[in-house]
Amino acid sequence: MKPFVWKEGMSAEETKNGAYWERNMLVLMYAALSNGIARKHHIGQVDEHGLPCGWYRHQPDPWPGWERVVSLEYGRFTFHVPDDFDLGNLLEIAPNWDGHKTAEKWVRAMSKVGIDVEPVIKDLMTGEFFGKQCPRCGASLLRNQLDDEWCSNVGGRSLSACTFGLKE
Numbered sequence: 001m002k003p004f005v006w007k008e009g010m011s012a013e014e015t016k017n018g019a020y021w022e023r024n025m026l027v028l029m030y031a032a033l034s035n036g037i038a039r040k041h042h043i044g045q046v047d048e049h050g051l052p053c054g055w056y057r058h059q060p061d062p063w064p065g066w067e068r069v070v071s072l073e074y075g076r077f078t079f080h081v082p083d084d085f086d087l088g089n090l091l092e093i094a095p096n097w098d099g100h101k102t103a104e105k106w107v108r109a110m111s112k113v114g115i116d117v118e119p120v121i122k123d124l125m126t127g128e129f130f131g132k133q134c135p136r137c138g139a140s141l142l143r144n145q146l147d148d149e150w151c152s153n154v155g156g157r158s159l160s161a162c163t164f165g166l167k168e
């Protein structure tokens with residue numbers, strides 16, 4: 001693999017691919033550093049499966065050409081990488097995506113690095129109508145950017161209030 005170096009005159013496509021290359025390298029570097037710390041911390045009881053980072057194959061493949069996923073911190077942060085990107089000595093692991101949505105991943109990352117996420121979370125949590133009806137009561141459903149869906153007939157003062165989609 002050759003290192004990517006941006007040059008004057010590169011097309012938007014080449015520049016975009018280059019930015020992805022840099023992103024993939026940084027993810028890989030994070031994985032190596034994090035696994036290195038874990039190995040050091042568990043001296044004498046190294047268990048490859050206990051390492052926080054690895055890669056797995058996504059099946060069924062949702063995006064042809066981006067079949068592999070680099071998983072950081074036990075599946076809390078996952079990144080699809082192009083098939084031709086060399087993952088070096090990163091270990092293959094069993095799929096361990098923890099169910100996060102993309103927005104959640106970045107909110108987690110932001111809070112880890114000290115970025116104020118309050119206004120972001122508020123935006124992400126705000127529901128909008130999207131043309132679907134509640135299967136329980138027929139009112140319009142709301143959906144936010146975290147892909148949570150719930151009934152707009154919520155928090156009612158009457159018996160008609162509906163709890164569809166509300167988390168316990």
Ligand SMILES: [Zn+2]
Nearest residue numbers: 134137151162
């Ligand atoms: Zn409802």
